[in-house]
Amino acid sequence: MADSFNFELVSPERLLLSATATEVVLPGTDGEMTVMAHHAPTMTTIKPGVVTVQTAEGKTERYVVFGGFADILPSGCTLLAESAVAVGDIDREDLDRRLQNAREDHADAKNNNDKQKALEYLDQLTTLQGAILPA
Structure with a gap:
């Protein structure tokens, strides 16, 4: 059994x-990047994408994040997201608005x-949209 971390x-x-997790995949x-117990201390910025958490109980949870940063220590990881939502709760209209705003900014x-x-x-938003929303 893999070691766990907070x-x-x-x-x-x-x-x-x-949660207590055995593995977290972050969109750095x-x-x-995959974070596991005893990870070297690291701080990284996060791009829009999906965070996948494998809990110590064996459940997999997925969240959409729209930027932020992660503080990783051997005993745990904290992800401070600019905005985040469970994949199952993603609002297609919100994502469409973000895409339109990004097009206008460009x-x-x-x-x-x-x-x-x-x-x-x-x-990044276009890739995220393709990864989480059915065609």
């Missing part, structure tokens, strides 16, 4: 999950740096 997923509105800005960008950031965010 995991918390927090959004500005509330604590979404506080530099790529997906179109309104005044310089190459802002245009590139807006395009990256738009790409």
